[in-house]
Amino acid sequence: MKAGYSEVDITPEIGIELSGYGWYLGRKAEKITDRLYARSIAVEDHNKRLLLINCDLIAIDDAISDHIRQELSHKIEIEKSNIMIACTHTHTGPATGKLVGCGERDEKYLNILPKLLIKAGMLAVNNMKEIKEIKTYAKEIKPIGYNRAIENGPVDKFVRGIIIYFNGVNPLAVLSYGCHPVARGIVKEISADYPGEVVLELNKNGLTGIFLTGFCGDIDPLIRGKENDERISKIINEYGNRIATTAISNMGDIKPMTKMKLDAFEINVNLNLQHYGDFEIDAQVKNAELNKNQNAGFLKVVKMWADEMRKRIRELDNPYIEEETVQVFRIGNTAVIGFPSEVFTGIGDIIRNEIPKMNIITLGNVNTTMRYIPVKEDVINNGYASIVSCFLYQRLPIVEGEGERIAKIIADEVKKRCFCD
Secondary structure, three states: OEEEEEEEEOOOOOOOEEOOOOOOOOOEOOEEOOOOEEEEEEEEOOOOEEEEEEEOOOOOOHHHHHHHHHHHHHHOOOOHHHEEEEEOOOOOOEOOOOOOOOOOOOHHHHHHHHHHHHHHHHHHHOOOEEOOEEEEEEEEOOOOEEEOOOOOOOOOOEEEEEEEEOOOOOOEEEEEEOOOOOOOOOOOEEOOHHHHHHHHHHHHOOOEEEEEEEOOOOEEEOOOOOOOOOOHHHHHHHHHHHHHHHHHOOHHHOOOOOOOOEEEEEEEEEEEEOOOOHHHHHHHHHHHHHOOOOOHHHHHHHHHHHHHHHHHHHHOOOOOEEEEEEEEEEEOOEEEEEOOOEEOHHHHHHHHHHOOOOEEEEEOOEOOOOOEEOOHHHHHOOOOOOOHHHHHHOOOOEOOOHHHHHHHHHHHHHHHHHOOO
């Protein structure tokens, strides 16, 4: 078995509009606090090749993702379903996803980005080295985040990942933790936020590193900075150090994998959406109009959403069904499960509870970001993820319990595929 790594700088120029946090903020970058990267890992045996590209970006849209995966499929002779593109979801990067009102996209940057990500993928494949051994882990951590959606709701208390060892070369650590990368706050700075600091801390300890943001649709950092907040760099450094140190501590006590089978597959699931008609759509617009003096940008986005939803209901055969493609990579007894959405922590807990024999690494914002997938309680409460986020993603709200339902479908499919041998 072999593995390869690459790192490509994808930092945009100062002046680009940053994405996240709110409606029409016009938040243009005035400085580069730390650079953004696309980091890739390729793994192969005699039967299979997997390629994961991870970007310090808030999201990418499906058109960009499909183009990159298709191009790489031809260039390096790999199936498209074996290529996964993930985003850390930093809110101090350029607008590269479909988030209406949350940052204008820069076409010049979007024209450059696919070439850089294709380069990252090809470099990883061309940099293959023989693997000595692989270790997988799930280690408990003092959380850096809290549940912002549900009081005393679940928080992921584990750092999960794998470490790949080579002869004569630094180990490669791929790790994941679930917390929104918004620690730096609403600033006019380009930054990878705390995920970038995790990688730096791994490098300081003699490892090559990739940080993957886990399910965190309901998780924010305990401490968030703001403009001219001098303490936040130290806090982000502490977050990065805590995550990296937890991941690599006592690795000598962990036994290497003995069965390192590789696999990759996709699972298509249908989300059931709430049956909105003109009455429900009009109600959302009227509610936004009542608060227009507080946030005129929000009203603008809601009106755009209303027009799009009326068109959807009028033109689609079944406007109340939405398909998501979930991607799965298997490396031995570890499964990386990537959703094209922002997903709540509790959804990951269901999947892990259903598959206790595997180390399950769940990722949001994979290949694209379609919407939030909240837990049932948030839908009942009409929480931000269940209603307001639908306006920026231009989607209808999902039916309560859909997140829990598809979690079990995914778990069943993974078990069928991974335990058949």
